[in-house]
Amino acid sequence: MKEYFTIGETARLNNISIQTLRYYDRIGIFKPYYTDQENGYRYYHVKQFFYLDIIKYLKYIRTPLEEIKRFGSYTCTPEDIQHFLEEQESVIVQEMEKLERARQLLHRRRNQLNEQLDICRKKDEGFVYFRYLDEQTILKVETPQVNPHDQSDLYYRKLADVIEKIGDVVDNYYGFIYDFKPYKDSRDIYCNSIYTTVCNEKKIDIGEKNIRLDTIPSGEYVCIAFDWSAKNYDEYYQKLYQYIESHGIQTDGNVYQVSLPIDFNSLREENFLTELRVLKK
Structure with a gap:
């Protein structure tokens, strides 16, 4: 042989x-x-x-x-081989967990892009509209002195840092929460918090006092959408406020502003799609 x-x-x-x-x-x-x-x-x-x-x-x-x-x-004994394979199994389990988180992030991002396309269609109509939203788990940072016109990137980075420490990636979905009031000028608005959505909230260990997990309730929201600019913000906020007041709609007293990037080229001027949401009670 x-x-x-x-x-x-x-x-x-x-x-x-x-x-x-x-x-x-x-x-x-x-x-x-x-x-x-x-x-x-x-x-x-x-x-x-x-x-x-x-x-x-x-x-x-x-x-x-x-x-x-x-x-x-x-030279390896059967015990050596067994220990080696146990180590490899642990590595594989960790990789599977990472892949599952990546799948969840991909699924959530696809849903957000579908939502963004729907908001774009509503924006083009220029009218107040209603839509039902499921409950969202959010990570938020308190921002008592931040105006919607201010640069809020550093606050957003704080949220990203917490999420990235558990091995996840922050998405492009972020928003503001502030009181629903008859503002004469949008520069009079001061946000209670800035937030982003999360999917692995059970694993998040928050070290800072002014950052915490919360939820945005499910329900029917009164909404309006526009391309972000100072002029548009004033105009569309007033349109939304007047609509809610003139129709006697009861709300939970908050405005949930969502901003989504329209252009993903880092060398161009920032271009955001903004939606203002107010929850009906």
Whole structure:
């Protein structure tokens, strides 16, 4: 029975490329049984194929090459192998959790973009409209002196920092909450808080006193949307306020402003779609 095989035969019998075998030889993970000194040909013994199967298995479970090299650099007992595989299982579980969070973020972002497209259609009509919103879990920071016209990026970064510390990514959805009143000028508005939505609230550990988790209630909201500008803000807020007052609509006393970026080019001037929401009671 044949015991020694060329690199081409070894590659074909083990469903692996010649280039991969050469690379494994070069970095010391899987070396040929011997190399012909006259012509440089590599030869592998049939008994080595078992170890190649182990390497392929470890690669399949996403073990880094450095770990595979370390694993094969000394004689392992079954206990050593068991401990090694337990470590790899832990790594895989962590990766699965990251992928699940990424899937949730992707799903939420797609829903937000669908919502944004719907708001854009409403904005083009220029009228007050009603829509039902599900309850939202939010992370918010108290901002007693912030006006909707002020730069609020630093407050938003505080929220992003809390979310990123648990391995999640903050999305592009952020808003303000302030009192629903008959403001003569939108520069008289002072926001109670700035918020963003979250999906892994159970894992959030908040260290700062003025940041906390909260919810925006579900229900029917009276809304108006516009392209953000100081002029538009005054005009559309007044239109929304007058509509609610003239129709005798009871509210929870808050305005929930949502801002969504329209342009994702960082070199251009900021361009936001804004929606003002007031919850009917």
